[in-house]
Amino acid sequence: MNDMTLMEKTVDTQKIKIAAKDVNVYYGDSHAIKDVNVEIEDKTVTAFIGPSGCGKSTFLRCLNRMNDTIDICKVKGDILLDGEDIYDKRVDPVQLRAKVGMVFQKPNPFPKSIYDNVAYGPRIHGLAKNKAELDEIVEKSLRRGAIWDEVKDRLDAPGTGLSGGQQQRLCIARAVATEPEVLLMDEPCSALDPIATAQVEELIDELRSRYSVVIVTHSMQQAARVSQKTAFFHLGNLVEFGLTGQIFTNPEDPRTESYITGRIG
Amino acid sequence: MTDLSQNTASEPRKHGGSLLEQTPRTKKRNAAEKRFRAYGIAAIAAGLVMLIILVTTIVGKGTGAFQQTFITLQVELLESKLDKKGERNIEDIKKVTTFGYAPIIKGAVAAAVEELGIETSLKPKKLAGILSKDAAAQLREYVLANPDQIGQTVEFRFLASSRVDGYMKGRVHRESIANDKNISPEQLDLVDALAAAGVLEKTFNLDFILGADASDARPEAAGMGVSMLGSLFMMFVVLALALPIGVAASIYLEEFAPQNWLTDMIEVNISNLAAVPSIVFGILGLAVFINYMHLPTSAPLVGGLVLTLMTLPTIIISTRASLKSVPPSIRDAALGVGASKMQAVFHHVLPLAAPGILTGTIIGLAQALGETAPLLLIGMVGFIASNAPETLADGLLSPNSAMPAQIYEWAKRADPAFYERAWGGIIILLIFLVTMNTLAVILRRRFERRW
Numbered sequence: 001m002n003d004m005t006l007m008e009k010t011v012d013t014q015k016i017k018i019a020a021k022d023v024n025v026y027y028g029d030s031h032a033i034k035d036v037n038v039e040i041e042d043k044t045v046t047a048f049i050g051p052s053g054c055g056k057s058t059f060l061r062c063l064n065r066m067n068d069t070i071d072i073c074k075v076k077g078d079i080l081l082d083g084e085d086i087y088d089k090r091v092d093p094v095q096l097r098a099k100v101g102m103v104f105q106k107p108n109p110f111p112k113s114i115y116d117n118v119a120y121g122p123r124i125h126g127l128a129k130n131k132a133e134l135d136e137i138v139e140k141s142l143r144r145g146a147i148w149d150e151v152k153d154r155l156d157a158p159g160t161g162l163s164g165g166q167q168q169r170l171c172i173a174r175a176v177a178t179e180p181e182v183l184l185m186d187e188p189c190s191a192l193d194p195i196a197t198a199q200v201e202e203l204i205d206e207l208r209s210r211y212s213v214v215i216v217t218h219s220m221q222q223a224a225r226v227s228q229k230t231a232f233f234h235l236g237n238l239v240e241f242g243l244t245g246q247i248f249t250n251p252e253d254p255r256t257e258s259y260i261t262g263r264i265g
Numbered sequence: 266m267t268d269l270s271q272n273t274a275s276e277p278r279k280h281g282g283s284l285l286e287q288t289p290r291t292k293k294r295n296a297a298e299k300r301f302r303a304y305g306i307a308a309i310a311a312g313l314v315m316l317i318i319l320v321t322t323i324v325g326k327g328t329g330a331f332q333q334t335f336i337t338l339q340v341e342l343l344e345s346k347l348d349k350k351g352e353r354n355i356e357d358i359k360k361v362t363t364f365g366y367a368p369i370i371k372g373a374v375a376a377a378v379e380e381l382g383i384e385t386s387l388k389p390k391k392l393a394g395i396l397s398k399d400a401a402a403q404l405r406e407y408v409l410a411n412p413d414q415i416g417q418t419v420e421f422r423f424l425a426s427s428r429v430d431g432y433m434k435g436r437v438h439r440e441s442i443a444n445d446k447n448i449s450p451e452q453l454d455l456v457d458a459l460a461a462a463g464v465l466e467k468t469f470n471l472d473f474i475l476g477a478d479a480s481d482a483r484p485e486a487a488g489m490g491v492s493m494l495g496s497l498f499m500m501f502v503v504l505a506l507a508l509p510i511g512v513a514a515s516i517y518l519e520e521f522a523p524q525n526w527l528t529d530m531i532e533v534n535i536s537n538l539a540a541v542p543s544i545v546f547g548i549l550g551l552a553v554f555i556n557y558m559h560l561p562t563s564a565p566l567v568g569g570l571v572l573t574l575m576t577l578p579t580i581i582i583s584t585r586a587s588l589k590s591v592p593p594s595i596r597d598a599a600l601g602v603g604a605s606k607m608q609a610v611f612h613h614v615l616p617l618a619a620p621g622i623l624t625g626t627i628i629g630l631a632q633a634l635g636e637t638a639p640l641l642l643i644g645m646v647g648f649i650a651s652n653a654p655e656t657l658a659d660g661l662l663s664p665n666s667a668m669p670a671q672i673y674e675w676a677k678r679a680d681p682a683f684y685e686r687a688w689g690g691i692i693i694l695l696i697f698l699v700t701m702n703t704l705a706v707i708l709r710r711r712f713e714r715r716w
Contacts, residue, residue, distance in 0.1 A: 098603035108594035121602035
């Protein structure tokens, strides 16, 4: 990681896609996220870093209400997507999740064919009128997932038969197939080898042109490589949020500095 | 555990010992391991021995039921006895009861004895005693079906009486019949002679598998067919009710229900229900379905309902286990692309859990098929002595029996010939159970998915 080049990374200011205001998350009695305020920009990669258990994944899962599936999880505060509160009673989480796609830590393709994996989202949302349109969506998504060339000859093969890196790119293709506006990635490379990681990181950079990408990562190098903005979480608090170059070279908070220099973690 | 407790007294290990020699401690540990393996092998061997004893006993005692002794006779259907008016009016012919057919049978046996040149001091009545009491009924049935055959001589294959059958199978000896009024040594001499002449022979008896039950006096005519039908009806009811109810309940509990004290209590109670003795379900069925709802007794519908109650916990538990074994990442993946909870369950989770659900259902059905106690309480021990088409047991609401209940009935009866049939029934029941369990194993192997 070359700190000097990071400083020179150009960052254009984009419009705010997601705004979180005073978000608190409770798991039963434990207070997992404390008063988090953060603004996530469109067409930007935002990285959440921090030690294990600091709440960054929890916060990420609040952004598309995946935490709804956990009974004891309570979310307080406002999370606005394009100015609309996603925790409003009128919001159907199903519609929200079509807008805010998610890629998980462990590649989790459905035990179905590669084609069906990608086609599932468009099918349930009725995005294709006929088979030809669906084929088109599948091809486009697989191309965006940078995996088309590797699988185009075996779309009927099971998705679970691919290698780990291919599976994760398939999952990304599946996530982009529903034309989301925001893509959440929860440690997408933690189960991948360095080569697959490099491929996925390259892909994330390409995705930036269309989506707002939020990525949770344990690897600070990865955060520095792929993101324009970085948020540092510690013990449920958002300690520092700013331009990636700023955070990694000239952090304001002593805790951030300790973490990125490896003294706490 | 023992190793740890011994550690307290141990000294620091001395350096420099040879690896080629075992320390006393290692020796002791290895010996313990060997002993444990020996115990395990002994336990398995004991189990296998029991199994072998069980199977050989069942097969040894039961195979006899699948064979039956038949006597082939030429019977002259005398018009003077069967249709005195000679008008072939079916109503007149029906007036002749089975008693009216007895002389014809006596005559047929006597004729056969004479024709074969067998010398015997037996009177015609005793001669006919080697035939089953079923013979007259068989004859009458034939005549009613073919009145035009009256006056002709027709060849019939009659069942031999259970004593004769027992003699042919080695169950009845000349010594054992000393006080038996149903058979005499002279009759056995006649049987030997007829067997030598080929008139009397022991063959495979399909009627044991497909036939109806018979009264106490003629064990040779009893069969499993009607009770098999009853079991089939019940399994149909169980499958139609327990599978959808069980699967729906488990999907709701596993995927949708909130985690609170109520669902916890339901869960505990389902586990408890699975352990409730089946006779409790029987008395519950008696109280609710028969005494309160006034459903007919001995009906497969009631039996099926009771067995459904009994099978539901099994199906729910196994379905929940197989739903649980589907990794949560699959649900996350489906929810992540915007599937609703129901879509996630029905498109992804349920297909993956299906083999497990199917296995659980088949095992539950097999359990229900072999259940006896609750059936006794609701009267699923109907005595139906006729087979299709004139049988009473023609539907879910008509009286019937079930295979295990039929076996119990036979085992209760005095005649040792019924005892043999009880063992034969066990063989048939076991064939069903083994087939179902094998099917469950095959399905599980075939469709099991590994992640």
